[in-house]
Amino acid sequence: MATNYWLFKSEEDVYSIDDLKKEKTTHWEGVRNYQARNFIRDDMKKGDLVLYYHSNCENVGVYGIAEIIKEAYPDFTAFDKKSKYYDSKSKENDPTWFMVDIRFKEKFDNPVYLTDIKSNSKLKNMRLVQRGNRLSVFPVTKTEFDEIVKMSKI
Protein backbone atom coordinates (compact mmCIF):
# COMPACT_ATOMS: atom_id res chain seq x y z
CA MET A 1 0.00 0.00 0.00
CA ALA A 2 1.19 3.49 -0.77
CA THR A 3 2.60 5.54 2.04
CA ASN A 4 0.65 8.59 3.13
CA TYR A 5 2.31 11.76 4.31
CA TRP A 6 1.19 14.02 7.15
CA LEU A 7 2.12 17.09 9.10
CA PHE A 8 1.74 17.09 12.90
CA LYS A 9 1.87 20.35 14.82
CA SER A 10 3.25 20.42 18.31
CA GLU A 11 4.12 23.23 20.65
CA GLU A 12 7.80 23.13 21.39
CA ASP A 13 7.39 23.60 25.14
CA VAL A 14 4.67 20.94 25.33
CA TYR A 15 6.25 18.12 23.31
CA SER A 16 9.19 18.95 21.09
CA ILE A 17 11.06 16.85 18.57
CA ASP A 18 13.78 16.46 21.21
CA ASP A 19 11.23 15.00 23.62
CA LEU A 20 10.21 12.54 20.92
CA LYS A 21 13.84 11.72 20.17
CA LYS A 22 14.43 10.98 23.83
CA GLU A 23 11.32 8.87 24.30
CA LYS A 24 11.57 7.22 20.85
CA THR A 25 7.79 6.73 20.59
CA THR A 26 4.66 8.48 21.84
CA HIS A 27 0.90 8.44 21.53
CA TRP A 28 -0.53 11.52 19.82
CA GLU A 29 -3.07 12.59 22.40
CA GLY A 30 -5.44 15.49 22.65
CA VAL A 31 -6.70 16.05 19.10
CA ARG A 32 -10.17 17.54 19.64
CA ASN A 33 -11.21 18.60 16.17
CA TYR A 34 -13.50 16.46 14.02
CA GLN A 35 -11.71 17.00 10.74
CA ALA A 36 -8.38 16.10 12.31
CA ARG A 37 -10.03 13.17 14.09
CA ASN A 38 -11.24 11.81 10.77
CA PHE A 39 -7.73 11.90 9.31
CA ILE A 40 -6.45 10.04 12.36
CA ARG A 41 -9.25 7.49 12.50
CA ASP A 42 -9.79 6.83 8.82
CA ASP A 43 -6.66 7.57 6.86
CA MET A 44 -3.49 7.17 8.92
CA LYS A 45 -1.75 3.88 8.27
CA LYS A 46 1.21 2.13 9.79
CA GLY A 47 4.35 3.20 7.98
CA ASP A 48 3.04 6.64 7.02
CA LEU A 49 5.57 9.44 7.40
CA VAL A 50 5.05 12.59 9.42
CA LEU A 51 6.59 16.04 9.17
CA TYR A 52 7.11 17.17 12.76
CA TYR A 53 6.23 20.86 13.09
CA HIS A 54 6.74 23.27 15.97
CA SER A 55 4.04 25.91 16.30
CA ASN A 56 3.64 28.82 18.68
CA CYS A 57 7.34 29.35 19.24
CA GLU A 58 10.12 31.64 18.15
CA ASN A 59 11.05 29.75 15.00
CA VAL A 60 8.01 27.93 13.70
CA GLY A 61 8.72 25.26 11.15
CA VAL A 62 9.36 21.59 10.38
CA TYR A 63 12.02 20.08 12.62
CA GLY A 64 12.12 16.46 11.57
CA ILE A 65 10.36 13.26 10.61
CA ALA A 66 8.40 10.64 12.51
CA GLU A 67 6.66 7.45 11.45
CA ILE A 68 3.25 6.11 12.34
CA ILE A 69 3.69 2.78 14.11
CA LYS A 70 0.19 2.16 15.47
CA GLU A 71 -3.08 2.96 13.77
CA ALA A 72 -6.07 4.67 15.37
CA TYR A 73 -7.30 3.60 18.79
CA PRO A 74 -9.38 5.49 21.35
CA ASP A 75 -7.72 8.54 22.90
CA PHE A 76 -7.86 7.49 26.55
CA THR A 77 -7.08 10.98 27.82
CA ALA A 78 -10.68 11.86 26.89
CA PHE A 79 -11.87 9.44 29.61
CA ASP A 80 -9.59 10.82 32.31
CA LYS A 81 -11.29 13.48 34.40
CA LYS A 82 -7.92 14.75 35.55
CA SER A 83 -6.60 15.24 32.02
CA LYS A 84 -6.84 18.62 30.36
CA TYR A 85 -8.11 16.71 27.33
CA TYR A 86 -11.02 15.18 29.26
CA ASP A 87 -14.28 15.17 27.29
CA SER A 88 -17.42 13.90 29.02
CA LYS A 89 -19.08 13.29 25.65
CA SER A 90 -16.54 10.63 24.69
CA LYS A 91 -17.54 7.24 26.13
CA GLU A 92 -15.29 4.22 26.47
CA ASN A 93 -17.79 2.06 24.61
CA ASP A 94 -18.31 4.73 21.93
CA PRO A 95 -15.23 6.96 21.78
CA THR A 96 -15.32 10.31 20.04
CA TRP A 97 -11.58 10.90 19.87
CA PHE A 98 -8.74 8.77 18.54
CA MET A 99 -4.97 8.73 18.53
CA VAL A 100 -2.09 7.05 16.74
CA ASP A 101 1.38 6.17 17.97
CA ILE A 102 4.45 7.59 16.27
CA ARG A 103 8.15 6.83 16.41
CA PHE A 104 11.04 9.27 16.07
CA LYS A 105 12.81 8.90 12.76
CA GLU A 106 14.99 11.89 12.10
CA LYS A 107 15.75 15.40 13.33
CA PHE A 108 16.67 17.77 10.52
CA ASP A 109 20.16 19.27 10.55
CA ASN A 110 18.52 22.42 9.26
CA PRO A 111 14.93 23.03 10.31
CA VAL A 112 12.68 24.20 7.50
CA TYR A 113 11.06 27.38 8.77
CA LEU A 114 7.60 28.56 7.88
CA THR A 115 9.06 31.66 6.24
CA ASP A 116 11.13 29.44 3.92
CA ILE A 117 8.11 27.29 3.14
CA LYS A 118 6.10 30.40 2.30
CA SER A 119 8.74 31.68 -0.06
CA ASN A 120 9.03 28.37 -1.95
CA SER A 121 6.64 28.55 -4.91
CA LYS A 122 6.57 24.75 -5.14
CA LEU A 123 4.84 24.71 -1.75
CA LYS A 124 2.30 27.45 -2.34
CA ASN A 125 -0.61 24.99 -2.37
CA MET A 126 0.37 23.35 0.88
CA ARG A 127 -2.39 23.37 3.47
CA LEU A 128 0.08 24.80 5.96
CA VAL A 129 0.39 28.11 4.15
CA GLN A 130 -3.25 28.51 3.23
CA ARG A 131 -5.35 31.10 4.96
CA GLY A 132 -6.76 30.29 8.34
CA ASN A 133 -5.28 26.81 8.56
CA ARG A 134 -5.58 25.73 12.16
CA LEU A 135 -5.74 21.95 11.86
CA SER A 136 -3.18 20.27 14.08
CA VAL A 137 -2.78 17.27 11.79
CA PHE A 138 -3.37 17.18 8.05
CA PRO A 139 -2.14 15.42 4.90
CA VAL A 140 0.70 16.62 2.71
CA THR A 141 1.51 15.30 -0.75
CA LYS A 142 4.59 13.21 -1.50
CA THR A 143 5.90 16.08 -3.60
CA GLU A 144 5.54 18.51 -0.71
CA PHE A 145 7.07 16.05 1.71
CA ASP A 146 10.06 15.42 -0.54
CA GLU A 147 10.55 19.13 -1.17
CA ILE A 148 10.69 19.88 2.56
CA VAL A 149 13.15 17.07 3.17
CA LYS A 150 15.26 18.48 0.34
CA MET A 151 15.16 21.96 1.88
CA SER A 152 16.40 20.55 5.17
CA LYS A 153 19.56 19.32 3.49
CA ILE A 154 20.63 22.62 1.98
Add this chain to the structure above:
DNA sequence: GCCAACGTTGGC
Protein backbone atom coordinates in the same frame (compact mmCIF):
# COMPACT_ATOMS: atom_id res chain seq x y z
C1' DG B 1 -31.75 25.85 11.11
C1' DC B 2 -29.87 30.49 11.92
C1' DC B 3 -26.62 33.37 13.97
C1' DA B 4 -24.34 35.92 17.69
C1' DA B 5 -21.21 35.14 21.34
C1' DC B 6 -17.46 33.01 22.90
C1' DG B 7 -13.17 30.24 23.10
C1' DT B 8 -9.04 28.57 20.85
C1' DT B 9 -5.29 28.45 17.55
C1' DG B 10 -1.30 30.29 15.89
C1' DG B 11 1.51 33.78 13.34
C1' DC B 12 3.62 37.92 14.16
Add this chain to the structure above:
DNA sequence: GCCAACGTTGGC
Protein backbone atom coordinates in the same frame (compact mmCIF):
# COMPACT_ATOMS: atom_id res chain seq x y z
C1' DG C 1 0.17 40.96 23.64
C1' DC C 2 -2.55 41.55 19.48
C1' DC C 3 -5.55 40.03 16.14
C1' DA C 4 -7.54 37.26 12.30
C1' DA C 5 -9.63 32.98 11.39
C1' DC C 6 -12.34 29.48 12.57
C1' DG C 7 -15.00 25.88 15.45
C1' DT C 8 -18.45 25.24 18.90
C1' DT C 9 -22.25 26.46 21.77
C1' DG C 10 -26.70 27.85 22.85
C1' DG C 11 -30.81 30.88 22.48
C1' DC C 12 -34.50 31.52 19.60
